[in-house]
Amino acid sequence: MKEDVDAVALVIFLFFFVLVTGMGFLASRWRRAEALDNLDEWGLGGRGFGTFVAWFLIGGDLYTAYTFVAVPALLYAGSAVGFFAVPYTIIVYPIIFVFLPRLWSVSHRHGYVTPADFVQGRYDSRGLSLAVAFTGILATMPYIALQLVGIQVVLEVMGIGGTEESSLIEKDLPLFVAFAFLAAYTYSSGLRAPALIAFVKDTLIYLVIIVAVIYLPIHLGGWDxxxxxxxxxxxxxxxxxxxxxxxxxxxxxxxxxxxxxYASLALGSALALFMYPHSITAVLSTKSRNVIRRNAALLPAYSFLLGLLALLGYVAIAAGVEVSNAQQAIPQLFENEFPGWFAGIAFAAIAIGALVPAAIMSIAAANLWTRNIYKSFLNRDATPQQEAQQSKVVSLVVKLGALIFVLVLPDEFAINFQLLGGIWILQTLPAIVFGLYTRWFHRWALLSGWAVGMAYGTIVAYQQPSPTKPDVLHFGSPTALLPFADTTKVYIALTAFVLNVAVAVIVTLLLRSANTPAGVDQTNPEDYYADSGDPGVAMTTVQAEGDVATGGPGQSSSRDGR
Amino acid sequence: MASRSEPIRPRHSRNRGGLVVLLLAVPVVLPLLVSTYARVDPTIAGIPFFFWYQLALIPVSVVFLLIAYRLVASSGRDRREQRGQDEGDVR
Incomplete structure (x- = not known):
C-alpha cells in the first residue's frame, strides 16, 4: 500500500491548501461588516448571501468530502444500495422548498440563529429547546470527525502522514496542521471563511469529476x-x-x-438532512426566501455530480484498484490513472471538500451551544459580544473534540456515531417542522416523542450485526427488520421517527385533556411568511436595532417574555 | 403596527399552493418507487437502467422545482403589490 510520495502531486496539493488558508483569513474582510463580534455576522455571515454565494455555500455544506469518499466506496465494495445517495439528494430539495422558507421567515423576524431558538420561541420550553440543541451537537461532532477521515484517507494514499507503525503524533501530524489552520481562520472569519473557500472547493470538484467520468470510461473500454x-x-x-x-x-x-x-434510506436521510444544524445555518445565512427556493431548484446539479462520482466506485473496480480499505478506492483510482499534477488537484479537491463542511458544522454546533445552553442556562443576560466570543471558543472546542475522535478512537467509532447521528437528528423533526405549521402538539409530548425515538433508534442500531462482516455484531447496518415483518428491512431512523410521532400525538391528547399549560407562543401566524423588506425582518444588525427601538418585533423584544 | 394583522396572503394563493405541492410531490414520489426502476435493462451506453434512470430523474426534478419556483415567485410579487396598496408605506 505504501509507496513513494509523488512530488508533483504534493506540490499541487500544498499550493491549493495554502491558497484556501489565505482565503480563509482574508474572508473576514469580504462583505465587510461594521463589527464581526455578534452571531448574525460571525455565525451567519451577515444573513445576506444571495443565490450565487448560497449555491456554493449550501452545496459545499451538504456534499461533503466524506460523501465523496464513502458513497463510491460502497459501490466499490459491491453494495448498489449505496447509490441511494442519489434519490436522497433528489427528494431533499422539494422538502427544502416547502418548509425552509417558513423557518427562514420566522427566524428573521425574531432573530433566531439556531433551530433550537425557534423551538424555544414557539413552545416556550427550555427543556425541548435543550433537547433539540443537544441532539444537534451530538449528531454534528461525529460528522466533523468523518470529514477528518476523508482528509486522512487522501493523505494515506498520497503517502504522507507516516505508516501504521509510526507514533500517533507522527502519523497524524499533517492532519493536525490542516485542522489547526482551519480552526484559526474559522475563529477569525466565521461563516464567511467556508463561504469563500466553497468557490475553490466546488470548482475543483466539478473539474475533477467531469474529467474523470469522461476520460476514465473511454480509457477503460466504455461503461459496458x-x-x-x-x-x-x-x-x-x-x-x-x-x-x-x-x-x-x-x-x-x-x-x-x-x-x-433503499426507499426508506433515501426518504429518512432527506428528512434528516435539514435537521442538521449546519444545513440550517447555511440556509439562514441567505438574504431572502426566494434565494432558498431558487437554490432548491439549482442545487440538484450537485446530485448529478454525486451520482457520477458514485459510479467511479465501479470504475475503480474495472481499473483494477486493489485496496484493503474501500474508502481509499477513489483517491487510489486517481493516483493510478492520472499524472501527478492532476492527482494532486483531485486530492486537494477532496481535502478542501472536507474543510468547508467541517468549518460550517463547527460554527453551527457552537451557535447551538451559545444560544441554547450558554445563554439559556448559564448566562441569561449575555451580550451579543459575549455570545460571539463564546461561539468562537466553542467552535475550537468542537473541532478539537472531533480531532480526538479520529485520532484516539478507531475509525469504526466515528462511522457508527455518524449512523446514529442520522437516526438521532431526525427525532428533532417533529419539534422543528411540525412546529412551523401547527402549535397543536404539546411541548412535553414532543419531548416525550423525542426521548422515545432516540432510545428506540439507539437500541435498534446497536443490535444490528453487519451483513457482510461476521465479526461486527453492533452498529453493522443502518437498516433493521420492520417490527412484525419477516424480511422487510427499513432505515432505523424512519421507524424511530414514526414511533416518535405516535408518542407525540398520544401524549398531546392526554395533556390537552388534562389542561396542562402549553406555554406562550412568541410567534404570530404572519411571521411565517415575512420576507426581506417586510417590517421586523432583520436584514442587517443596524436595521434590527432600529426595530427594537421603535417597539417592533425585533430580537430582544421577542426574548423578554419567557 | 396594526397593519401586521391584515391578511397578507392573496385569496388565490391557496389554490396555487395546492398546485405547487402537487408539482413538488412528483420529485419526492418518483424516486421512492424503487420497484419501478430496480432492474438492469434497458441499458444506455452500457449503463444499467437502475443507474441512468435515477440520474435522469435529477433534471426532471429540476424542471418541476423551477415551475414551482415560478409560481411561488409570481404570487410573492402579487402579494407585495397587494399589500403595498392595502397598507401604504409601512416602513
Missing part, C-alpha cells in the same frame, strides 16, 4: 466493460459468501427485498 467488471467482482464475492455459508449480499441492482431499505 466497467459494469461487466463490477458484475464479475460481485459474482465472485457472492460465490465466496455462499461457500462460507452466508447469503449472497452483493448486487449490481438492489433486489426486491432491498427496495424498502
Amino acid at each position: 466493460d466497467i459494469f461487466g467488471a463490477a458484475q464479475s467482482k460481485i459474482d465472485t464475492a457472492n460465490a465466496a459468501a455462499v461457500d462460507a455459508g452466508q447469503p449472497p449480499a452483493a448486487a449490481l441492482v438492489p433486489g426486491d427485498a432491498a427496495n424498502w431499505a
Whole structure:
C-alpha cells in the first residue's frame, strides 16, 4: 500500500491548501461588516448571501468530502444500495422548498440563529429547546470527525502522514496542521471563511469529476466493460459468501427485498438532512426566501455530480484498484490513472471538500451551544459580544473534540456515531417542522416523542450485526427488520421517527385533556411568511436595532417574555 | 403596527399552493418507487437502467422545482403589490 510520495502531486496539493488558508483569513474582510463580534455576522455571515454565494455555500455544506469518499466506496465494495445517495439528494430539495422558507421567515423576524431558538420561541420550553440543541451537537461532532477521515484517507494514499507503525503524533501530524489552520481562520472569519473557500472547493470538484467520468470510461473500454467488471467482482464475492455459508449480499441492482431499505434510506436521510444544524445555518445565512427556493431548484446539479462520482466506485473496480480499505478506492483510482499534477488537484479537491463542511458544522454546533445552553442556562443576560466570543471558543472546542475522535478512537467509532447521528437528528423533526405549521402538539409530548425515538433508534442500531462482516455484531447496518415483518428491512431512523410521532400525538391528547399549560407562543401566524423588506425582518444588525427601538418585533423584544 | 394583522396572503394563493405541492410531490414520489426502476435493462451506453434512470430523474426534478419556483415567485410579487396598496408605506 505504501509507496513513494509523488512530488508533483504534493506540490499541487500544498499550493491549493495554502491558497484556501489565505482565503480563509482574508474572508473576514469580504462583505465587510461594521463589527464581526455578534452571531448574525460571525455565525451567519451577515444573513445576506444571495443565490450565487448560497449555491456554493449550501452545496459545499451538504456534499461533503466524506460523501465523496464513502458513497463510491460502497459501490466499490459491491453494495448498489449505496447509490441511494442519489434519490436522497433528489427528494431533499422539494422538502427544502416547502418548509425552509417558513423557518427562514420566522427566524428573521425574531432573530433566531439556531433551530433550537425557534423551538424555544414557539413552545416556550427550555427543556425541548435543550433537547433539540443537544441532539444537534451530538449528531454534528461525529460528522466533523468523518470529514477528518476523508482528509486522512487522501493523505494515506498520497503517502504522507507516516505508516501504521509510526507514533500517533507522527502519523497524524499533517492532519493536525490542516485542522489547526482551519480552526484559526474559522475563529477569525466565521461563516464567511467556508463561504469563500466553497468557490475553490466546488470548482475543483466539478473539474475533477467531469474529467474523470469522461476520460476514465473511454480509457477503460466504455461503461459496458466497467459494469461487466463490477458484475464479475460481485459474482465472485457472492460465490465466496455462499461457500462460507452466508447469503449472497452483493448486487449490481438492489433486489426486491432491498427496495424498502433503499426507499426508506433515501426518504429518512432527506428528512434528516435539514435537521442538521449546519444545513440550517447555511440556509439562514441567505438574504431572502426566494434565494432558498431558487437554490432548491439549482442545487440538484450537485446530485448529478454525486451520482457520477458514485459510479467511479465501479470504475475503480474495472481499473483494477486493489485496496484493503474501500474508502481509499477513489483517491487510489486517481493516483493510478492520472499524472501527478492532476492527482494532486483531485486530492486537494477532496481535502478542501472536507474543510468547508467541517468549518460550517463547527460554527453551527457552537451557535447551538451559545444560544441554547450558554445563554439559556448559564448566562441569561449575555451580550451579543459575549455570545460571539463564546461561539468562537466553542467552535475550537468542537473541532478539537472531533480531532480526538479520529485520532484516539478507531475509525469504526466515528462511522457508527455518524449512523446514529442520522437516526438521532431526525427525532428533532417533529419539534422543528411540525412546529412551523401547527402549535397543536404539546411541548412535553414532543419531548416525550423525542426521548422515545432516540432510545428506540439507539437500541435498534446497536443490535444490528453487519451483513457482510461476521465479526461486527453492533452498529453493522443502518437498516433493521420492520417490527412484525419477516424480511422487510427499513432505515432505523424512519421507524424511530414514526414511533416518535405516535408518542407525540398520544401524549398531546392526554395533556390537552388534562389542561396542562402549553406555554406562550412568541410567534404570530404572519411571521411565517415575512420576507426581506417586510417590517421586523432583520436584514442587517443596524436595521434590527432600529426595530427594537421603535417597539417592533425585533430580537430582544421577542426574548423578554419567557 | 396594526397593519401586521391584515391578511397578507392573496385569496388565490391557496389554490396555487395546492398546485405547487402537487408539482413538488412528483420529485419526492418518483424516486421512492424503487420497484419501478430496480432492474438492469434497458441499458444506455452500457449503463444499467437502475443507474441512468435515477440520474435522469435529477433534471426532471429540476424542471418541476423551477415551475414551482415560478409560481411561488409570481404570487410573492402579487402579494407585495397587494399589500403595498392595502397598507401604504409601512416602513
